[in-house]
Amino acid sequence: MRRILVTGGAGFIGSHFVRRLLREHPEYEVTNIDKLTYAGSRDNLRDVEGDPRYRFVQGDICDRPLVEELVSQADAIVSLAAETHVDRSLLEADDFIRTDVHGTYVLLCAAREQGIERFVYVSTDEVYGAVPEGYSSSEMDPLRPRNPYAASKAAADMLCLAFFASYDLPVVVSRGANTMGPCQYPEKMIPLFVTNALRDEPLPLYGDGRQVRDWLFVEDHCEALDLLLHEGTPGEAYNIAADNYRHNIQVAEAILELLGKPRSLIRHVADRPGHDRRYSLDWSKIRALGWSPRQGFDEALAKTVAWYGDNEWWWQKARSGDYQDYYQRQYGWRLEAAARQEGEG
Ligand code: NAD
Ligand code: DAU
Numbered sequence: 001m002r003r004i005l006v007t008g009g010a011g012f013i014g015s016h017f018v019r020r021l022l023r024e025h026p027e028y029e030v031t032n033i034d035k036l037t038y039a040g041s042r043d044n045l046r047d048v049e050g051d052p053r054y055r056f057v058q059g060d061i062c063d064r065p066l067v068e069e070l071v072s073q074a075d076a077i078v079s080l081a082a083e084t085h086v087d088r089s090l091l092e093a094d095d096f097i098r099t100d101v102h103g104t105y106v107l108l109c110a111a112r113e114q115g116i117e118r119f120v121y122v123s124t125d126e127v128y129g130a131v132p133e134g135y136s137s138s139e140m141d142p143l144r145p146r147n148p149y150a151a152s153k154a155a156a157d158m159l160c161l162a163f164f165a166s167y168d169l170p171v172v173v174s175r176g177a178n179t180m181g182p183c184q185y186p187e188k189m190i191p192l193f194v195t196n197a198l199r200d201e202p203l204p205l206y207g208d209g210r211q212v213r214d215w216l217f218v219e220d221h222c223e224a225l226d227l228l229l230h231e232g233t234p235g236e237a238y239n240i241a242a243d244n245y246r247h248n249i250q251v252a253e254a255i256l257e258l259l260g261k262p263r264s265l266i267r268h269v270a271d272r273p274g275h276d277r278r279y280s281l282d283w284s285k286i287r288a289l290g291w292s293p294r295q296g297f298d299e300a301l302a303k304t305v306a307w308y309g310d311n312e313w314w315w316q317k318a319r320s321g322d323y324q325d326y327y328q329r330q331y332g333w334r335l336e337a338a339a340r341q342e343g344e345g
Contacts, residue, residue: 001117003029004229005074007061007107008081010040012184013122017078017222022048024226031055033070034081035099038322039185043314061103064110071110076118078229079107082153085187086126087330089149090273100152101159108163108171119171120229123157125214125239126150127175130276138282139175139237146274157237164235172232174225177241177281180300181218182307186315187326190301193252194308195315197261204331204338207271209249212278216242217295217303224291231289238289241281244297251301258305269334 004021008014009032021030034040036058048054059066061081071077081103083089083096104121111119128137129144143158145151163169184191193203224240232238246254252266295303308315319327 001075002027003031003073003075005070005077006030006032007077007079008034008040010034010036010042010044010056011080011084012039012044012181013179013218013221014080015044015183016181016218017080017225018045018054019048020219020222020226022051022053029053029055031057031070031074033057033059033061033066035060037083039084041318043317044183062098062106064106067106068110068113071107071114071116074114074116076120076229077107077111077116078120078122078225079104080122084149086147086149087187087272088326089147089152091329093148093152096149096152100149101155104156105159108159108169112163112167112169117170118229118234119160119169120225120232121157121160121171121173122225123173123175123237124150124153125175125177125241125279125281126276127154127157128279131278131280133278136280136282137239139239139285146276161235161237170234172228172234173237174228175237175239175281176221176224177214177216177279179216179218179221180304182304182311183314184218186318187323189248190251190255190304191308191315193255194259194305195319197255197259197265198308198312200261200265202267202335203252203256203265204267204269204334205248205252206269206275209252209266209268210247211275212245212247212280213251214241214280215244215246215251215297215300216240216293217300220293220295223294224286227286227289227291238286239281239283240286241283242293242295242297244293244300245280246297254298254301255305258302259309267335267338269331269338
């Protein structure tokens, strides 16, 4: 295995993963196909652009001829390309079905035709749906996605495993927990709250803020994907998590504390429909392969917050243009309603 095709490598996790491949495997050649949607940017990999082992191709994973050509030049595929934001999927899911489901199918067909050595599909813990207190999902559990994003990922996850069962395609599926770190588009909770706090704007916390997420640092997530690329058993899924459980309100408070901003910036707003209360993964299977996370919650959050503090040019650019329309659509009425309630109370 020497030629790796990464999809979605201009996004958050993908850019860290491409950088890791080039750093940890000097003999590898990496091709990154990315459509450069609002969530992807070549800025995320400027430091490796001049590396002769790296090639960027702007393209869509639904473009069958392009995908066939790139797959014919690869030994292995790691697929991260996706529409990834739950709130956007609740507003309009067309692109999620197109990219996450059909795009993955196009990649699988090309991989099968070319006899690819390994296909790592980056799925998510959201495929299990909400998990009750006291329980952690195992890879054998049924998939019960509860929002359009999660459903599109579950469909692709199952397609991948079906291609192993039906055609012996050497697929490995990862199901990772909530990830934080540099270069995450500021629509997701942590970068949104950090950049809002830096601008002294309210932090829109959904509902009571007592939902639970398990936070993984992006470098740890990428180390796990690297391991699965080389050591994962074909036909198997692997949970990736860190046991860094926090209520969302605790995350918001920790961000404000790190930035020296007042707690009064927190605004309880109308909840996300179908909001999964808790995710929790049993990740003993990947631990048995020799992986465990290196970063605890506090360290990971401090590094993340510091990066946004030092890279205002990056997030100001991300928050310009269409972002403002999305922000207004998602938060305008929520923040107005919260302000009205505060005035009445
Ligand atoms: P992201 O939104 O930051 O990046 C997605 C990338 O995919 C972008 O660069 C975008 O341009 C590209 N893309 C979108 N549609 C495409 C298409 N049709 N063809 C080619 N490229 C396309 O996402 P992320 O947070 O880095 O997530 C990467 C993967 O990891 C996703 O598959 C996601 O479901 C999964 N995941 C994310 C998390 C998390 O917390 N961020 C956790 C678990 C799993
Ligand atoms: O769990 C893995 C998933 O994590 C990935 O598969 C997704 O691609 C990624 O977007 C992320 O999904 P979440 O919905 O969990 O992440 P998000 O950052 O959007 O939300 C985290 C929590 O914060 C969730 O409980 C909703 C809450 N939240 C989010 C936003 C954007 C708020 O309270 N307010 C907000 O404005």
